[in-house]
Amino acid sequence: MPNDPHATAAHGIxxxxxxxxxxxxxxxSGVEVAxxxxxxxxxRQAGHGDLATNVAMVLAKRAGKPPRELAEGxxxxxxxxxxxxxxxxxxxxxxxxxxxxxxxxxxxxxxxxGAVGRRWGGGGVSRADKINVEFVSANPTGPMHxxxxxxxxxxxxxxxxxxxxGHDVDTEFYVNDFGSQVKNLGRSIxxxxxxxxxxxxxxxxxxxxxxxxxxxxxxxADDERLAAEGVAAMLDRAKATLETFGAHFDRFFxxxxxxxxxxxxxxxxxxxxxxxxxxxxxxxxxxxxxxKRGDDKDRVVIRANGEPTYFASDIAYMRDKxxxxxxxxxxxxxxxxxxxxxxxxxxxxxxxxxxxxxxxLIMQLVNLVENGEPIKMSKRAGQFVTVDDLVSYIGVxxxxxxxxxxxxxxxxxLDVELARKESSENPVYYVQYAHARACSVLDRVxxxxxxxxxxLDGGDAAAVAGLGAAVEPAERTLIIxxxxxxxxxxxxxxRRAPHRIxxxxxxxxxxxxxxxxxxxxxxAEGDGVEAWRAALTAxxxxxxxxxxxxxGVSAPERMERREDEAAAAA
RNA sequence: GCGCCCGUAGCUCAGUGGAUAGAGCGCCUGCCUCCGGAGCAGGAAGUCGGAAGUUCGAAUCUUCCCGGGCGCGCCA
Numbered sequence: 001m002p003n004d005p006h007a008t009a010a011h012g013i014x015x016x017x018x019x020x021x022x023x024x025x026x027x028x029s030g031v032e033v034a035x036x037x038x039x040x041x042x043x044r045q046a047g048h049g050d051l052a053t054n055v056a057m058v059l060a061k062r063a064g065k066p067p068r069e070l071a072e073g074x075x076x077x078x079x080x081x082x083x084x085x086x087x088x089x090x091x092x093x094x095x096x097x098x099x100x101x102x103x104x105x106x107x108x109x110x111x112x113x114g115a116v117g118r119r120w121g122g123g124g125v126s127r128a129d130k131i132n133v134e135f136v137s138a139n140p141t142g143p144m145h146x147x148x149x150x151x152x153x154x155x156x157x158x159x160x161x162x163x164x165x166g167h168d169v170d171t172e173f174y175v176n177d178f179g180s181q182v183k184n185l186g187r188s189i190x191x192x193x194x195x196x197x198x199x200x201x202x203x204x205x206x207x208x209x210x211x212x213x214x215x216x217x218x219x220x221a222d223d224e225r226l227a228a229e230g231v232a233a234m235l236d237r238a239k240a241t242l243e244t245f246g247a248h249f250d251r252f253f254x255x256x257x258x259x260x261x262x263x264x265x266x267x268x269x270x271x272x273x274x275x276x277x278x279x280x281x282x283x284x285x286x287x288x289x290x291x292k293r294g295d296d297k298d299r300v301v302i303r304a305n306g307e308p309t310y311f312a313s314d315i316a317y318m319r320d321k322x323x324x325x326x327x328x329x330x331x332x333x334x335x336x337x338x339x340x341x342x343x344x345x346x347x348x349x350x351x352x353x354x355x356x357x358x359x360x361l362i363m364q365l366v367n368l369v370e371n372g373e374p375i376k377m378s379k380r381a382g383q384f385v386t387v388d389d390l391v392s393y394i395g396v397x398x399x400x401x402x403x404x405x406x407x408x409x410x411x412x413x414l415d416v417e418l419a420r421k422e423s424s425e426n427p428v429y430y431v432q433y434a435h436a437r438a439c440s441v442l443d444r445v446x447x448x449x450x451x452x453x454x455x456l457d458g459g460d461a462a463a464v465a466g467l468g469a470a471v472e473p474a475e476r477t478l479i480i481x482x483x484x485x486x487x488x489x490x491x492x493x494x495r496r497a498p499h500r501i502x503x504x505x506x507x508x509x510x511x512x513x514x515x516x517x518x519x520x521x522x523x524a525e526g527d528g529v530e531a532w533r534a535a536l537t538a539x540x541x542x543x544x545x546x547x548x549x550x551x552g553v554s555a556p557e558r559m560e561r562r563e564d565e566a567a568a569a570a
Numbered sequence: 571g572c573g574c575c576c577g578u579a580g581c582u583c584a585g586u587g588g589a590u591a592g593a594g595c596g597c598c599u600g601c602c603u604c605c606g607g608a609g610c611a612g613g614a615a616g617u618c619g620g621a622a623g624u625u626c627g628a629a630u631c632u633u634c635c636c637g638g639g640c641g642c643g644c645c646a
Contacts, residue, residue, distance in 0.1 A: 094589080180646075309643095524605090
């Protein structure tokens with residue numbers, strides 16, 4: 001059933017091999033072995049075959065037998081089971097099994113993957129969750145800076161990845177339009193409108209002057225209305241920036257609405273906590289008893305003066321997500337928020353939820369440097385590199401790639417000058433170029449090859465049957481690489497690690513380029529060779545497009561150098 | 571002091587139990603009669619912060635130490 005993405009991802013290119021190994025391993029070792037336990041990987045060293053497995057060593061202890069003995073037994077049976085799909089199998093080192101795959105397996109694989117097309121690699125989740133991914137949630141009191149850019153790129157890519165893997169995903173931006181900071185913005189705007197200095201704790205950036213100028217009666221309006229209009233204007237800016245950046249949100253959730261109505265959402269959430277006994281009055285304030293649920297200490301939710309803390313909003317908001325049916329909530333938050341994980345999980349647990357279903361992912365810092373010198377950023381003074389600055393400087397594709405190619409939990413350094421200067425040598429262009437090249441080559445192949453590609457695109461796995469001559473080494477390597485995509489997607493999704501997609505995309509582009517170098521595609525000699533290679537090219541093109549799309553990076557069919565870059569290269 | 575994250579090649583970083591630890595950039599040597607050279611081939615470059623432990627096997631797991639980042643408010 002190649003048209004069912006759930007079936008294809010669960011059974012990758014090597015499904016037959018995996019199943020056979022699991023069965024033989026079980027027979028030889030005397031213990032149960034699930035196919036999923038069999039880890040197949042492409043060996044680094046040449047001469048170790050197409051795929052290798054360490055299953056014999058993994059089972060050795062459980063089975064109470066030496067790994068090499070197990071491996072020998074598995075190998076003997078495999079050659080029998082798989083026939084011409086397996087060209088060779090040998091035991092190496094401490095108990096590795098190195099497999100050389102047979103040509104029929106490569107032909108089957110290309111047909112299977114090609115028929116799945118752009119869905120290849122997706123839909124592999126074993127249990128689909130309804131997931132809410134909240135990210136950015138930048139305070140609407142200032143412009144979005146580089147940290148928000150990383151958060152936006154990451155959250156958006158993670159949402160795409162989880163959805164592609166098979167989860168039911170919605171994205172959300174939490175708008176902090178309530179509380180003291182908002183009032184502060186109002187005061188700052190009025191001060192600017194009056195030509196005065198903003199208060200000591202006010203917002204001092206130039207954008208506040210812009211806001212003041214954009215509100216006709218800013219000098220006479222009251223703080224509350226100025227605050228509301230300022231927030232609305234900043235939110236509009238944020239939305240425009242995020243739109244440009246390609247970050248999609250299904251919903252912008254207003255914090256203020258949590259406090260509206262009687263009883264408000266906050267009131268209702270806190271009442272539930274009172275009933276559960278986790279919210280108690282002490283010294284005039286209401287405390288969440290979070291310490292007993294793993295937090296360092298209990299936390300104030302309603303102050304003695306009756307004002308709610310921001311935590312009250314957070315509690316009501318997480319409760320709202322649960323009420324809306326989300327089984328899992330993921331929040332991408334800044335590194336300065338790691339101290340809040342424990343209290344958030346404690347609150348989540350107080351509602352009777354499993355705290356593991358609330359994930360707070362910490363985004364580590366982006367350190368900006370310019371020509372090797374750190375760029376000093378001061379939020380107080382209103383000096384920072386904004387998302388808009390970054391995009392206008394290096395472009396959306398390069399910006400997203402730079403921010404996504406590394407794990408979210410490691411601090412990264414970004415040299416803006418280097419990013420601009422090196423943009424033409426950025427790996428993202430290499431990957432995009434590989435995609436453009438594949439498109440270009442496919443335009444040049446003959447009618448027979450075009451026909452095969454069309455049949456494949458139409459879901460006909462048999463389109464490649466019987467095509468071509470002996471499978472070349474570069475073709476074998478490329479097919480194996482394409483076969484890894486479902487595992488890569490599954491791993492990346494499960495670990496919330498979209499950077500693995502970037503790593504894979506680069507590897508795939510390199511593997512494709514090696515194939516392109518070694519194997520003539522358009523105009524290839526031999527019966528059906530051009531069509532076979534065109535099919536392989538088309539499948540690679542789709543896989544590259546899938547990866548780039550998961551990262552929110554465009555997959556152009558043609559590329560041209562920027563004019564200044566072209567001049568420099570000439 | 572306590573908590574979280576990090577420490578891997580000159581630089582920026584992949585790699586969370588497997589074989590001789592990788593990529594990009596930078597550096598050195600070759601390659602444009604060839605489907606797009608934004609490329610390709612080759613090379614130099616690493617005590618995986620340190621020590622001990624677990625394991626047939628550790629960059630990966632455990633403990634301690636060193637170094638860096640970020641937090642620790644009835645602020646948000």
